[in-house]
Every structure is written in C-alpha cells, then in structure tokens.
Amino acid sequence: MRPQLATKVTQADRGAIGGAVACLARGGLVAFPTETVYGLGADATNGEAIARLYAAKGRPSFNPLIAHVADIVEAEQCAVFDASAKQLAAAFWPGPLTLVLPKRPGCAVAELATAGLDTIALRVPDHHVAQDILEAFGKPIVAPSANRSGHISPTTAGHVLADLGGCIDLIVNGGPTSVGVESTIIACLGGRVVMLRPGGVARQAIERMLGRALDPDTEGVAAESPESTAPVAPGMLSSHYAPRTPVRLSATCIHRSEALLAFGETLVPGAEEAAAVLNLSERGDVVEAAANLFAHLRALDRSGARCIAVMPVPNEGLGEAINDRLRRAAVEP
Numbered sequence: 001m002r003p004q005l006a007t008k009v010t011q012a013d014r015g016a017i018g019g020a021v022a023c024l025a026r027g028g029l030v031a032f033p034t035e036t037v038y039g040l041g042a043d044a045t046n047g048e049a050i051a052r053l054y055a056a057k058g059r060p061s062f063n064p065l066i067a068h069v070a071d072i073v074e075a076e077q078c079a080v081f082d083a084s085a086k087q088l089a090a091a092f093w094p095g096p097l098t099l100v101l102p103k104r105p106g107c108a109v110a111e112l113a114t115a116g117l118d119t120i121a122l123r124v125p126d127h128h129v130a131q132d133i134l135e136a137f138g139k140p141i142v143a144p145s146a147n148r149s150g151h152i153s154p155t156t157a158g159h160v161l162a163d164l165g166g167c168i169d170l171i172v173n174g175g176p177t178s179v180g181v182e183s184t185i186i187a188c189l190g191g192r193v194v195m196l197r198p199g200g201v202a203r204q205a206i207e208r209m210l211g212r213a214l215d216p217d218t219e220g221v222a223a224e225s226p227e228s229t230a231p232v233a234p235g236m237l238s239s240h241y242a243p244r245t246p247v248r249l250s251a252t253c254i255h256r257s258e259a260l261l262a263f264g265e266t267l268v269p270g271a272e273e274a275a276a277v278l279n280l281s282e283r284g285d286v287v288e289a290a291a292n293l294f295a296h297l298r299a300l301d302r303s304g305a306r307c308i309a310v311m312p313v314p315n316e317g318l319g320e321a322i323n324d325r326l327r328r329a330a331v332e333p
Ligand code: TXA
Pocket: 034, 036, 037, 038, 039, 040, 063, 064, 065, 066, 096, 098, 100, 114, 117, 119, 120, 121, 123, 125, 143, 144, 145, 146, 181, 182, 183, 184, 185, 196, 234, 235, 236
C-alpha cells in the first residue's frame, strides 16, 4: 500500500487510550504494545477495517488473524472451549498464549478475520495498554504483528513506524515489549491439543500444566517447515520474520563482511573481525534472548553487513520459539 496517511504517534497515557478507542470505532488502524510484540489493531467486527488492515500489512488475505479479547468471558462468546482449552486459559491468560478453537455460531468477529475458517484464534494479552484499550473498546480487536507482511515483528513503536508509517492511523508508544516473540499458538480441536506455533509460553510449561505431552501434529497443520514453499495451512508461510540481509544459522566462525548475532559468553572464533556484533544474551538466558531477538535482527539488517551469522541457541524453553523464527529468517523470501 502506498503511504498516504499522517500516522500519529502518542505516548501511552489515559488520553491515548481514549484516542485509540475512538480511532478503532471509526474503523481506523491502531498499533499498540502487547507483552509479546506490537499488534496492529482493528475492530474485529468491522469487515471494512479488516480489509484495510490486510492492505496496510501487505498480507496475503488467506492468513487469518488473532482476535484479542479482554478476558475469558468475552472469549467464550466467540468460541467453544473444551476441558483442555479451559485449563490452558485459566493457567496462562492473560499472557502470551493463543488458543485456536471452534468458532461459536453468532460470534461477532467478521468472516474476513477468520479467513472463512470454522475456527478462531483468541488471546487475552498481558499488557496494561492492550488491556486498557480492550476494556474501553468492549469488543474483540484483531491484531496481527504490526510489521509489513513477511518482515521482522516489531518490539518497539519505532519498528512499527519504520514499517507502517503512512499506512496506519495511530501508534500508541508503550516502550519496548517484554517477551519479544509472538504468542504460542495451541489448537484445541476434536479433543486434541496441538502446538501450531512455538512462542512466548514454553512447550514444557504447557505440558506441565496439562500433565501430559502435547498431541503430535498428525494433520500437518503446523507444518511450517522452512524448506517447503507452499503454505499447507492458513498463515503458515515458511519465509517469515525475514530481514533483507541473508541469514546463516549455526555459525561456528565468521566469514568476511558478516555481522554476528551472538549468544552466550564465549563468541565464535573471528568474532572480533565481524562487521557488527550484537549478543542476544551474554549470560546465555533464552528469556533475555527472546526479548532481544527482533530488535537485534533489525539492527544487524541495517548494519550493511553482507550476511548475518547466527550462533546456536539451545532449544529449551523459549529457545524453541527463537529457533523457529531464526529458521524462517534464514529462508529466502
Ligand atoms: O503475540 C502475538 O500472537 C501477536 C500479538 C500482536 O498478539 N500477534 C501475532 O499475530 O503474532 P499474527 O497475525 O502475526 O500471527 C497469527 C498467526 C498466523 O500464523 C495465523 O495464520 C494464525 O495465527 N492463525 C490465526 N487464526 C488461525 C486459525 N483459525 N487456525 C490456525 N491458525 C490461525
């Protein structure tokens, strides 16, 4: 979409919440912080606003959106919760967990937002700005990550402005987001509990809470394999979260003119020769690494390096989500 709006940026205070809600009610597009990444919000019941949202993001319209709601009561008006879904919502909401559930007949969320599916993705975010907007608006708000489609998700208001300035109405600046990777998506459908996307709640935490392992993804709904090019399920595009600079994974050394995305105290040999170095977590903490991931990728993308070499990150806890995003960043669009 050609930039043509005067995008306003406001600090997150009481007045900003009122302004954001008025803008959403007019069918406007408002970026706001959640605990994971900044979302680009639109009235979930307004098909025209959602169409504008897809256009602003340049998003393929077969990719359905997450409806954000204020609490479980509002969520239950939109979807049918089985026992596992109830357990998960009680344990992790508000928080970085999205549940994909059967859409309830009469659910007010527009068909366009769910891309014509009979399921709906729901989340109660754990951020005071998102919560205040949702409570004041009183209706579900769809909010994909507030980046141009396929680009790196935004963890600051500045990232949003760089990607979507001129294409959206308002950005509410609430500072950097704390979790840094998107929500974990879990489908509770037909009695099975399947992870569709690793994210801000670790698999282990979910399995501990349920008292059992998650079901294997036999339908292949989450087959977001970076090698496959065709989306096998809505929204599961293999190249995603991608910087413009090529990304080289599992780096054990540095080649000429490469930037280094490091992890841990001990850097790879040749690190001092790197065009730029940013460390996800010097103390080797995957939670800190998740919070830094997208901002560091953006910064190294701007460094002018020929390639971004990435040191290995352990696959435990939020490491699963970090490695998923890094694999996607390494796929050529
Ligand atoms: O942390 C997050 O989840 C952020 C913040 C803003 O809340 N949002 C976010 O939204 O990451 P988005 O649109 O970038 O990613 C949503 C993912 C997409 O991959 C989409 O295909 C999937 O959720 N999704 C949405 N509805 C679905 C459904 N009914 N079935 C399967 N996948 C669904």
